[in-house]
Amino acid sequence: METLLEIKDLKTYFYSNKREIRAVDGVDLTIYRGETLALVGESGSGKSITSLSIMGLIPNPPGKIVSGQVLFEGRDLVRLSEKDMQTIRGNRLAMIFQEPMTSLNPVFTIGFQLTEPLRIHQKMSKKEAEKRALALLELVGIGRAAEILKSYPHQLSGGMRQRVMIAMAMANDPQLLIADEPTTALDVTIQAQILSLMKDLKAKMLTAILLITHDLGVVAEMADRVVVMYAGQIVEEAPLLELFDNPRHPYTRGLMAAIPRLEDEKEHLDAIPGTVPPAYAYPKGCRFAPRCPLKTDRCTTEMPELIQVGKDHKARCLYAG
Amino acid sequence: MPNALLEVKNVSKYFPIQGGLLKRPRAYVRAIERVSFQLQPGETLGVVGESGSGKSTLGRTIIRLYDPTEGSILYQGHDLARLNQKALRPYRRHIQMVFQDPYASLNPRMTIGALIEEPLKLHTKLSRQDRQEEVRRLLKIVGLSPDAHTRYPHEFSGGQRQRIGIARALSIKPSIIIADEPVSALDVSIQAQVINLMMALRETFNLAYIFIAHDLSVVKHISDRVMVMYLGHVVELADKKELFRHPLHPYTEALLFSVPEPNPHKKKERIVLSGDIPSAANPPQGCVFHTRCPKAMNVCKEVKPVWQEVSPRHWTACHLHTKQ
Structure with missing residues (x-):
């Protein structure tokens, strides 16, 4: 597998009220060409801040990438100037967000917003761009494309808006599409439409997808590989089936036991006790220890490393090895 | 069944769309349309x-946050739909509501103690000391420290705030709690905690829930x-196992x-439904689902299907299952 993007020891911190908020705290991550990696x-686990760090969208201040590298096609994105970053963002790297209404500009037509990146990045003429925009809308399954180009965002339904966002993201054939909770705000029947669209597009365009989600159902449906984050760190990483069949970190196991499932009929859910520690006051040692059923004294003093526990399978637990 | 705790009969709620100079209603959004069901004690x-299906409107209409356009809401035989706000007051304590966002539904300027005490002040004759004792007891029941009563809502996490919302609803010993998306704003690990709490409370207090x-x-x-x-209409109603094993309505199936x-x-x-x-302001003729239904027939476009008990305790409104 060919590496597309490699994150090395990424630390993204925020500073407020004299506190240091360690949102992403030492993340190493590789995304391969054409794969779907679920985060x-x-x-508060740091999954969205990881993706915003890749895109160079961390507001500074209060945020800052304090260390690490994001290597993409031979360049370290962390060290690029804003101007150079702009040639990559929306071009080689594209992103879609949870709430398409807030990421579309309400005062411009869909047509204007869809043709803008084409005219900027590919220097197309207005005519060419419009033709391409029509093709893109058809690609994402929008009938009546000509009509939609003339509409404003508020005239579209949530599902339609997300399709438009995806069309916009796909406009310049990105190598990597970052999708941050792309279906969380949508109804289930609409979510099913968008997920199947994303699968089709991936097969057609061979785009790699970094899918950020809290929904293990969406993960099971979409991902090739899965990375689980907790309190700013990666706690487990494995191929899809391996992760579901053989979860090694107690947090991953806890998550799987906590979700109600359509297919079984157990009476009691195994909730994980307690809450996620705040990012300005992580506990010493393992960050999951205060909630972990398997905790020992060692866990409260010693920070576990992310270690290899099987083929392509890593976990951050003193007892996973 | 005669002993229903709550019986909702043909309840509709239309919201006017106002326009023009005189603010006369130009049209109506049919948020819920002739909904009927019964709720047994402890169920x-x-x-x-x-x-847009009308499920939240239904909850809010039952506790009379909205006045129903038509129909009756019988609580132990008394029609809540016909009572004015004053006459309604003694019934309010029997049906309580828990909302999705516990932050928006808790006054940020009141302490947790004052918040939970408030309904006790309104609905009981307990002395100040008894009320405060009751507050501590309720906090313990929902899994919070009894000492939390001096703190403010912002000091709590989402899951804890939902526990406070539940304590507040419980304070005046309702027999029905209407919970509108009570766990959808919570993280998975916390969601399970709140669901388990709600199920335990149901046993302890013999509560009936309408869980939206x-x-x-x-x-x-x-x-x-x-x-x-779907679109203001109830399309199917059955026992849980039956509904999930043998869904009858194509929408339920989808x-x-x-x-x-x-x-x-x-x-x-x-x-995948296309x-x-x-829009509920302009719902389709015939069956409201026919525009998206993979099994739609000609009759579906013209005739509204009848709400029928197709097999024992299994109700649906669909032409595929209509019995003559």
């Missing part, structure tokens, strides 16, 4:  | 549907019976097949 975690 | 009825949610797995987990809504399941070994046949939910 799973709960709120 | 959990799950209500599922997508946005879009997440089918959660609804399946907690409910005894499940009701499926909904079940749309849920991505956390099991990568199970490659599902997908029924299109979006139509």
Whole structure:
């Protein structure tokens, strides 16, 4: 497998009220060409900040990438100037967000917003760009494409808006599409439409997808590989089937046991006790220890490394080896 | 059944769309249309549907946050739909509501103690000391420290705030709690904690729940019976197991097949519905689902299907299953 993007020891911190908030705290991650990698975690795990760090979208201040590299096609994105980053963002690297309404500009037509990146990145004429925009809307399964080009975002439904966002992201044939909770705001029947669209596009265009989600159902449906984050760190990484069949970190196991499933009929859910520690006050040692059923004294003093526990399978637990 | 705790009969709620100089209603959004069901003591009825299905409006109409346009809401035989706000007050304590966002529903300037005490002040004759004792007892019941009563809502996490919302609803010993998406804003690990708490409280206090949610797995987990809504209409109602094993209505079927399941070994046949939910201001003629239904027939475009008990305790409104 050919490496597309490699993150090395990424640390993205925020500073507020004299506190240091360690949102992403030493993440190493590789995305291979054409794969779908799911980044799973709960709120505050650092999954969204990881993706915003890749895109160079960390607001500074209060945020700062304090160390690490994001290597993409031979360049370290962390060290690029904003101007150079702009030639990559929306071009080689594209991103779609949870709430398409807030990422579309309400005062411009869909047509204007869809043709803009084509005219900037590919220097197309207005006519060419419009033709391409029509083709893109058809690609994402929008009928009546000509009509949609003339509409404003508020005139479209949530599912339609997400299709438009995907069309926009695909406009310049990106190598990597980052999708941050792309279906979380959508109804299930609409979510099913968008997920099947993303699968089709991936097969057709061979784009790699970094899928950020909290929903293990979406992961099972979409991912080739899975990375689980907790409290700013990667705690487990494995191919899809391996992760579901043989989860090694107690947090991953806890998540799997905590979700109600359509297919079984157990009465009691195995909740994970307690809450995620705040990012300005991580506990010493293993960050999951305060909630872990297998905790020992060693866990509260010694920070576990992310170690190899099987073929392509890593876990950050003193007892996973 | 004569002993129903709550009987909702043909309840509709239309919201006017106002326009023009005189603000006369130009049209109506038919948020819920002739909904009927019964709730037994101690029973959990799950209500599922997508946005715009009317499930939240239904909950809010039952506790009379909205006045129903037509129909009756019988609580132990008394029609709540006909009472004015003052006459309604003694009944309010019997039906309480828990909302999705516990931050928006808790006054940020009040301490947790004051928040939970407030309904006790309104609905009971307890002395100040008794009320405060009761607050500490309730905090303990929902799994919070009794000392939390001096703190403010912002000091708590989402899951803890939901526990506070539940304590508040419980304070005046209701027999029904209407919970509108109570866990959908919570993380998975916390969601399980709150679901377990709600199920334990149901046993302890013999509570009946109307549990409104879009997440089918959660609804399946907690409910005894499940009701499926689409565009203001109830399309199917059955015991949980029956509904999930033998869904009759094509919309229920599609909904079940749309849920991505956390099991990568199970490659599902997908029924992907095309299109979006139509507008409730201008619902389709005939069956409201026919514009998206993969099994639509000619009759569906013209005739509204009848709400029928197709097999014992299994109700649906669909021409495929209509009995003459």
